[in-house]
Amino acid sequence: DAKTTQPPSMDCAEGRAANLPCNHSTISGNEYVYWYRQIHSQGPQYIIHGLKNNETNEMASLIITEDRKSSTLILPHATLRDTAVYYCIVSRQAGTALIFGKGTTLSVSS
Amino acid sequence: GAVVSQHPSRVICKSGTSVKIECRSLDFQATTMFWYRQFPKQSLMLMATSNEGSKATYEQGVEKDKFLINHASLTLSTLTVTSAHPEDSSFYICSASGTGTNEKLFFGSGTQLSVL
Numbered sequence: 531d532a533k534t535t536q537p538p539s540m541d542c543a544e545g546r547a548a549n550l551p552c553n554h555s556t557i558s559g560n561e562y563v564y565w566y567r568q569i570h571s572q573g574p575q576y577i578i579h580g581l582k583n584n585e586t587n588e589m590a591s592l593i594i595t596e597d598r599k600s601s602t603l604i605l606p607h608a609t610l611r612d613t614a615v616y617y618c619i620v621s622r623q624a625g626t627a628l629i630f631g632k633g634t635t636l637s638v639s640s
Numbered sequence: 641g642a643v644v645s646q647h648p649s650r651v652i653c654k655s656g657t658s659v660k661i662e663c664r665s666l667d668f669q670a671t672t673m674f675w676y677r678q679f680p681k682q683s684l685m686l687m688a689t690s691n692e693g694s695k696a697t698y699e700q701g702v703e704k705d706k707f708l709i710n711h712a713s714l715t716l717s718t719l720t721v722t723s724a725h726p727e728d729s730s731f732y733i734c735s736a737s738g739t740g741t742n743e744k745l746f747f748g749s750g751t752q753l754s755v756l
Contacts, residue, residue, distance in 0.1 A: 562743065564744075566747075568684075571731070571750070571752070572749055572750060573644075573646070573733045573735075573747035573748050573749045573750045574684070574733070574735075574747045575747070576744050576745070576746065576747075579743065579744065617683075623743070625671070625672050625737050625738075627674045627686050627689055627745075628674075628735075628745055629686060630676075630683045630684040630685075631683060632683050633683065
């Protein structure tokens with residue numbers, strides 16, 4: 531699976547949009563981009579995933595560049611409860627294990 | 641979304657004893673389950689992959705005789721840490737995918753194991 535690169539940490543003010551970048555320049559054509567987050571001492575929580583097109587759900591939006599070499603997770607109105615480690619993972623298909631990198635620690639403050 | 645239940649959430653045991661952790665898929669059939677381990681301030685590390693009715697596949701460096709994995713049904717997988725030692729103290733997390741999970745993995749809430 532392709533490797534991803536994320537900034538180690540980011541800060542965001544409560545109520546503002548949080549834009550978390552991820553580079554995956556070696557992504558293959560059949561690999562999806564997944565985003566999960568982990569709040570302290572809990573299991574990872576699925577946020578969103580996509581292949582080529584931008585995606586939006588009730589939690590976030592995922593913007594994938596046209597060449598698919600990078601993506602951005604957008605939390606439109608960050609709250610204190612969004613403070614967590616966010617993982618961007620590239621994986622071939624459903625049913626395969628996700629390999630976690632170090633992720634981005636997002637700190638949302640009031 | 642699909643729900644994965646993991647039990648217990650926390651366990652403290654004496655060195656040399658064995659501990660069993662259960663992972664259940666509550667509303668879908670988990671054809672594949674994965675077990676991860678996470679040390680403080682580190683990322684999740686994949687330990688093993690188990691398919692229902694088959695022997696688990698372990699990642700390099702993970703002792704299969706120490707971490708026994710059973711996936712006897714489509715809704716239950718267990719991880720048994722045998723003869724636990726203090727260095728086995730960690731946060732253990734299971735995840736599952738299967739019918740109806742739509743290309744996603746769902747994770748349990750984790751088990752914090754402390755070996756005294």
